[in-house]
Amino acid sequence: MKPRVGIGESNHNDPFTAGREAVRSATQQIGIGQTALCIIFASLRYDNHYHTVLAGVRSLLGDTPLIGCTTAGEITPNGPKRRSIVALLFKRSDDMTISTGIATGLSHQSRQSGHELARVSRSSYEQLGSSATRQLLFLLSDGLHGNGTDMLRGIQEILGTGFPIAGGSAGDDLAFTKTYQFYNDKIITDSTVGALFGGSIAIGIGAKQGWKPLGKPRTITGVRSNIIATIDNQPAVSMYESYFGTDIRDLEPGGIGRLTTRYPVGIAWHLPKSYLVRTALRILDDGSLLCNAESPEGSEIHLMMATQNTTIEAAQEAAQEAKEQLGTAKTLCAIVLESVGRQQLLGLKAADALRSIQEIIGADTPLAGFYTYGEQFPLHHHAEETVCFQNQSIVVILLGEP
Secondary structure (H helix, E strand, O other): OOOOEEEEEEOOOOHHHHHHHHHHHHHHHHOOOOEEEEEEEEOHHHOOOHHHHHHHHHHHHOOOOEEEEEOOOEEEOOEEEOOOEEEEEEEOEOOEEEEEEEEEOOOOOHHHHHHHHHHHHHHHHHHOOOOOOEEEEEEEEOOOOOOHHHHHHHHHHHHOOOOOEEEEEOOOOOOOOOOOEEEOOEEEOOEEEEEEEEEOOEEEEEEEOOOEEEEEEEEEEEEEOOEEEEEOOEEOOHHHHHHHOHHHHHOOHHHHHHHHHHOOEEEEOOOOOOEEEEOOOEEOOOOOEEOOOOOOOOOEEEEEEOOHHHHHHHHHHHHHHHHHHHOOOEEEEEEEEEEHHHHHHHHHHHHHHHHHHHHHHOOOOOEEEEEEOOEEEEOOOOOOOOEEEEOOOEEEEEEEEO
16 A cells, blocks of 8 residues: 655756656655645745746646745755755545645734634635544744744634644745745745644644753843843843844844854743743844744743754654654654754754654654744643744654554
């Protein structure tokens, strides 16, 4: 019997050929003409040519539903990749139902955008005529716009606070300028796309981050949505200036992003030694830190750091957590969503982190994903929120067959 998931990749210079090659490799595994969903992870090297990439995909898949996004690096069964296209295909099955959805306007109406995505995905699912239980909403969102936490609230207000949601935020190869999302034949930005999975499938999701607090604690004294305005009643950037000097505001957006992905901030949670990690995307004129999700006012905040060892250990723990949730189900595939900050820290050892995951879930498990600007995943131990928007973490999603 052919596998139910196929994964292909290509780094061909021609965008049409790259899209076609990635899909052709994946269809060889599951059979052409039998695809229920295509997920595309694409490097920024194909900027201004994504319609051509999708034309290459469509040349083999026809009108198969498609979602995808740009990345800060791609993840394949053979390890980390750059400047490539990765295609993840799901075979049609009587016992698995998949619908898709899209929502725009993330930057100015994050919660309403969440409402829209949930409603569209749910309506599409119902139109498929399936009575199978919905199991997971997989998200791909703009990594540079909007309040990711509020978007998740909007989704939960439609699908329920206990409904499993997991995904990643699109990247642009550390340019920190513009990310793109793909929906069927559309190339869009400032949006979220998603796939709603249901039926006789098992889900396992593990997420860890591996960062530790650096220096003395400070207090967030002012916030505006997804902006940290003041820390200890000083402009929030002062925390970075105390470590790196007063010229930090002169860095270009890409330079700021590269610095803060290596040294994010951590906000103390209710659990001991537990931190909500945030990456500042930009420093505003008043010294505020613009993030892609909110931070609670009055919380304790630290600068954070990690080592290669703690980063790899977090990957192992995330994989183990996902495998334990999957139980005795047969693993169909793994989707790995890892922060680009972790990848930058690991360098050449980024491949070691992925191998450590494969050692736990099985080396023959189909695996694909990308390096992100943010991650979304369920919390299994937190009383107040059931889904988290985090930066600098790694999320392992396992789909299984009971």
